[in-house]
Amino acid sequence: MNIEIIEKPILFHLHGISGVVENERYGEVGVNLMNEMWRVVKGAKIPTTGINHWAYLPDNKMFVGVELRSPQQAPLPGQLEPLEFELQRYMKHLHVGPYQTLPQKWKDLKAELALRGEVIGSPSLEVYGHHCDDPAKAETTILIGLQVKAEKSTTTIGRNTFESIYADQPAWEIGRPQKAILDVADRITGSILDSGCGTGENALYFASRSHRVAGIDFLAEPINLAKRKAAERGLTATFLVKDALTLKDWTERFENVIDSGLFHVFGDDDRRRYVEGLASVLKPGARLFLLCFSDSEPGDQGPRRGEAQGD
Numbered sequence: 001m002n003i004e005i006i007e008k009p010i011l012f013h014l015h016g017i018s019g020v021v022e023n024e025r026y027g028e029v030g031v032n033l034m035n036e037m038w039r040v041v042k043g044a045k046i047p048t049t050g051i052n053h054w055a056y057l058p059d060n061k062m063f064v065g066v067e068l069r070s071p072q073q074a075p076l077p078g079q080l081e082p083l084e085f086e087l088q089r090y091m092k093h094l095h096v097g098p099y100q101t102l103p104q105k106w107k108d109l110k111a112e113l114a115l116r117g118e119v120i121g122s123p124s125l126e127v128y129g130h131h132c133d134d135p136a137k138a139e140t141t142i143l144i145g146l147q148v149k150a151e152k153s154t155t156t157i158g159r160n161t162f163e164s165i166y167a168d169q170p171a172w173e174i175g176r177p178q179k180a181i182l183d184v185a186d187r188i189t190g191s192i193l194d195s196g197c198g199t200g201e202n203a204l205y206f207a208s209r210s211h212r213v214a215g216i217d218f219l220a221e222p223i224n225l226a227k228r229k230a231a232e233r234g235l236t237a238t239f240l241v242k243d244a245l246t247l248k249d250w251t252e253r254f255e256n257v258i259d260s261g262l263f264h265v266f267g268d269d270d271r272r273r274y275v276e277g278l279a280s281v282l283k284p285g286a287r288l289f290l291l292c293f294s295d296s297e298p299g300d301q302g303p304r305r306g307e308a309q310g311d
């Protein structure tokens, strides 16, 4: 998919009308706000660039507005609200095709961003091209605000981000164990904790090899799915909703911990806390198998790198 990550800030200064969206009815609310905005703008004969901007704001708010040709012009009708915001860092994609295919395009873009380890910020917006009679040629520019790099390197990727990734198709959900885990499977003997297990493919693989396995994840949704898969496959494994940053308070002990993609989502302080917790749940002589992006990985996509030392 043709997407650009733009590091140069862009400023928007719009006038329009905002509303709250319930039950994900963005299209319907957006069209109503747009009709109302044009009724006011045309009624007051305000010169604009004519380009519709749909901005998606926090707390299910959306704003539909236009850029005015002379924003200082006074007086403006009371119904028109000003909205000024800057996207410091953002993704840009040109969607060419019918507006009805936009929701699927957003899903695809979010999945692609998750795959690249990008954390979606706010706001995001759609900028519509000028009217086109052929829906297949309609152009919509999608801009999605992204977390700035400096933040990405020092903060933990939080619960809300994982919830929104799970609302679509997470890039790591491949319906089977991760290859790197299969590669070390023969070196693992004894009980296993799968920390940040997601929907449990790695844990279930070891359960099928008769290991005593527990999987933990701080989100209930993937844990419930992992439990369902275990039941469907007739496998015995324990799946718990548990924050991996609280391992120090746990009384369970394991001969191995596998961590496939969890450690690298933590910021520095949480990494230290997590490592202390790992040390306390591992039995003496136990082993940790940790899969994360290494600093020898080319490019700068994905979560923050760990330093590659030993195996």
Ligand SMILES: C[S@@+](CC[C@H](N)C(=O)[O-])C[C@H]1O[C@@H](n2cnc3c(N)ncnc32)[C@H](O)[C@@H]1O
Binding pocket: 162, 172, 173, 178, 195, 196, 197, 198, 199, 202, 216, 217, 218, 219, 222, 242, 243, 244, 245, 259, 260, 261, 262, 265
């Ligand atoms: C990149 S996914 C990897 C999932 C799975 N291990 C795999 O390899 O497919 C990271 C998982 O860690 C979970 N997670 C993130 N922070 C966590 C925390 N503090 N405690 C427990 N689980 C966490 C997320 O919900 C997500 O399921």
